[in-house]
Amino acid sequence: MKINSAGYQIRQGFKNIQRNKLFSIASIATIAACIFLFGVFYSLVSNFQFMMDNAEKQIAVTVFFDEDTSEDRVKAIGDEISARSEVNRIEYTSPEQAWTDFQGQYFEGKEYLAEGFKDDNPLANSGSYSVYLNEAAAQEGLVTYIEGLDGVRQVNRNNEVAKNLATGARLVEYVAAAIIIILLAVAVFLITNTIVLGITVRKDEISIMKYVGATDSFVNAPFFVEGIVIGLIGSAIPLVVLFFLYKQIVSYTMGHFSVMKGILDFLPTGRVFAVLIPVSLILGLAIGALGSFFALRKHSNV
Amino acid sequence: MIKMENVSMTYAKDIVGISNVSLHVEKGDFVFVVGKSGSGKSTLMKLLLKELDPTSGKIYINGEFLNDATRKTLPFIRRKIGVVFQDFRLLEDRSVYENIAFAQKVIEVPAVDIKKNVLKMLSMVGLLDKYKSNPKELSGGEQQRVAIARALVNSPDILLCDEPTGNLDIVTSEEIMKLLKLANDQGTTVLVVTHNLDIVQQMNMRTITMSEGKIISDMAKGGLAYED
Numbered sequence: 001m002k003i004n005s006a007g008y009q010i011r012q013g014f015k016n017i018q019r020n021k022l023f024s025i026a027s028i029a030t031i032a033a034c035i036f037l038f039g040v041f042y043s044l045v046s047n048f049q050f051m052m053d054n055a056e057k058q059i060a061v062t063v064f065f066d067e068d069t070s071e072d073r074v075k076a077i078g079d080e081i082s083a084r085s086e087v088n089r090i091e092y093t094s095p096e097q098a099w100t101d102f103q104g105q106y107f108e109g110k111e112y113l114a115e116g117f118k119d120d121n122p123l124a125n126s127g128s129y130s131v132y133l134n135e136a137a138a139q140e141g142l143v144t145y146i147e148g149l150d151g152v153r154q155v156n157r158n159n160e161v162a163k164n165l166a167t168g169a170r171l172v173e174y175v176a177a178a179i180i181i182i183l184l185a186v187a188v189f190l191i192t193n194t195i196v197l198g199i200t201v202r203k204d205e206i207s208i209m210k211y212v213g214a215t216d217s218f219v220n221a222p223f224f225v226e227g228i229v230i231g232l233i234g235s236a237i238p239l240v241v242l243f244f245l246y247k248q249i250v251s252y253t254m255g256h257f258s259v260m261k262g263i264l265d266f267l268p269t270g271r272v273f274a275v276l277i278p279v280s281l282i283l284g285l286a287i288g289a290l291g292s293f294f295a296l297r298k299h300s301n302v
Numbered sequence: 303m304i305k306m307e308n309v310s311m312t313y314a315k316d317i318v319g320i321s322n323v324s325l326h327v328e329k330g331d332f333v334f335v336v337g338k339s340g341s342g343k344s345t346l347m348k349l350l351l352k353e354l355d356p357t358s359g360k361i362y363i364n365g366e367f368l369n370d371a372t373r374k375t376l377p378f379i380r381r382k383i384g385v386v387f388q389d390f391r392l393l394e395d396r397s398v399y400e401n402i403a404f405a406q407k408v409i410e411v412p413a414v415d416i417k418k419n420v421l422k423m424l425s426m427v428g429l430l431d432k433y434k435s436n437p438k439e440l441s442g443g444e445q446q447r448v449a450i451a452r453a454l455v456n457s458p459d460i461l462l463c464d465e466p467t468g469n470l471d472i473v474t475s476e477e478i479m480k481l482l483k484l485a486n487d488q489g490t491t492v493l494v495v496t497h498n499l500d501i502v503q504q505m506n507m508r509t510i511t512m513s514e515g516k517i518i519s520d521m522a523k524g525g526l527a528y529e530d
Contacts, residue, residue, distance in 0.1 A: 005410050205393055211351070212456060213381030214408035216373055 005218065013225025016198045024230055027194040031234025031287055034187040035280050039242040041176045042279070043272055048172050050267045053135070060091075060130040061143055062156040067125050069151040074127065077149055081131055084145070086138035091130045098126045184287065191230060191291030195223050199299045224292045231288025235280045243273060303329045303460060303491045304350065309359030311345055319345035319354070321515040327493060329459070332486045334502045335495045337512035343495045346512070347464050350493075351385065352376055364459055381409055384453030384461040384490070388468035390445040392437040398448050399424070399433040405452045423451035427481060443474030450481055454490070461485055463494040467501060475501055 017024045063081070065074055074092075082090050093101070099121045131146070133139055139157060146155050199206065209219050250266045304327040311319035320342040327333050337343050348354040349361060352368055361368040366379050392401050402423055406416045424430045427447040437445055446466060453461055463482065467475035479501055486492045496502065502509055511519040 005407075008407065204391060208391060208393065208404070208452075209408045210377070211380060211385045212405040212408060212452075213377040213379075215377045218408060218410070 006221075009218070009221040010225050012222035013229060016202070016222055016226040017229060019201060020194065020198050023194045023197050024226075027191050027230050027291075028234040028237070030190045031187050031231055031284060032237045034183040034287075035235040035284060036238035036242065037183055038180050038283065039238055039276055039280060041180055042276055043242070043246055045172055045176045046272060046275070047267050051265060052168070054265055055136075059136055059139065060132050061139060061146065063129040063131060063146055063152060064154040064156075065125075065127060066151050066153045073151045077151055078129055080149060081129060081146060084142060086134050086142055088132045088134045090132070093128050093130065095121055095124050095127045098128070184283065187234075187287045188290050188294070191227055191287055192294045194230065195227055195292050195295035196299050198223060198226060199295060220292075220296050223296055224289060227288035227290075227292030227295075228285055229288070231284035231286070231291075232281060233284075234287075235284025239273075239277055239280055242276070243269070246272060303327050303331070303364060304493065305360075305362040306349075307360040307362075309349065309356045309361060311349060311354060312357045318342075318515045320349070320512075323359070323512075323515075323517055325510065325517065325520075327491060329491055330486070330489060332483065332492045332505075332507045333494070334505070334507055334509040335493065335512060336497060336499065336502060336509060338497070340514075341512040342515040343497075343512055344464065345515070347462060347495055350462060351380070351383065377409075381456055382459045384456065384458035386446070386449050386453050386461065386463040386466045388465035390437070390442075390449045390469075392445055392448055392452075394437050396436075397433065398429060398435050398437065398440070401437065401448055402452045402455050405455050409456060411456075419455050420451075423455045426454070426484070427451045441474070442470050443477060446470060446474075446478050447481060450478070450485070454485055458490065460491045460493065463492065463496075465496055465498075466494060467496065467498050472500065476504070479505055 063077070065077070069077075078090060078092060081087060131142070133142065143155050143157050146152055206219055247269050250269070253266070304325065306323055306325040309323045309325075310321050313319055323342070323346065325346075335343050335346060345354065349356055350363065350368075352371055356369065363379055364382050366375075368379065371379055393404065396404070399420055402420045403416050406419060411419070421430070421433075424433055427450055429444060429447055429451070432440065432444065437448060440448065446469075450466075461482070466482070467478055470478060475498060482492050482494065483505070506523050508523065509519075509521050510517055511521075
């Protein structure tokens, strides 16, 4: 296609939007609503995922050692566990530290109770590693591995939390994906109808074009321009709204629910929108192009 | 130029459009196709434009085998065919000039050539002074002249006219026929489907008569095989 013609096609695409103003606005509004909901779901899911990841990183498996295990062996066990990819970090608690912690926790104000132990450490065999995971789902495999290590007496785990977090994260992902797919299908359907209307309005013009020998690509191009422009406008509007809304909600929540800091940790705006902007624009463009494609495939034959 | 070999076309429910039609139109010919309603004239036109595909038989346009034309190749075959309809089919949201220029624009003729070609056509059809007018402001005859200018502006080898005088009075019809004859004199092969027998007799050209989807006569000069 020649450059002159490309300019003509783009102008025609915009003219189509103007001619079908009402339907174009309706399509833009529908896509905007879909992309808005997509943005809301994405923000929710990504933040939920972020909080889950943080929570998962708090899950620790506690590893205790056999009575006669040497310090060198304990260190070797720590190195072997640290080398695992599912392990986020590992913390060693010595028997002395365990006893000090215990006293602080249970004998506070009643220090005389500990005096009976004198220099004995009743937790002499309670040195342990706290192993923090990257994801809860990996806990089971890691525990099996650690239990197989020489010198390991016992591994304490938190099966319920790990299982619930992993299941929760997966459930949210599936529900969000299903809703987004339905919304996108509705958007494609509506934009198809708008383009079909545009084709119907311009049926005479299209038939003349085809009679005088215009190629399919020349005839179809303005409708693709129309669909793509509607798609892009429809996705740009909610992005602006979401951007300000997200900032407001995060700052309001952090301001009013500061006690929940640590649980309610939000992703920074930049990180959410670094993904949301390109994905939404590509989605808008794809919805527009797909809508035009379906409309033209059925209705532009002369 | 136009060649049909044993062409048949049957619509759904076994309604016959045309049946076993063979036709040969040479370059520079001027041919009328006449017949009553339902005789197959319109089907013949649609087959030549590949709006319909034949059920059997072969069609050649300008030596190109039309049956095998694809969505990609058809536009280039159609560029060598001009079409004029009974209802003019002008675009009412643009001027006379823009209507004619449109036919060039959509086949991507360079802008500098478009202006030159459109003015030449306007001059030929005698509407230079109305180039800014909207088609709605023109008489039926003037609208048909614009349609003819649009059909001829891409210099087609063949001009197909479907009842070009169907909506016009006798005087205006004669003017339109003169224009078609002028195009023919300049080398364009013209095929006119009509049931205006007065015009056919007056023009005294090769006349093909159709009835019930078949060609029942093919007379060299103005002969008619049926009466309206």
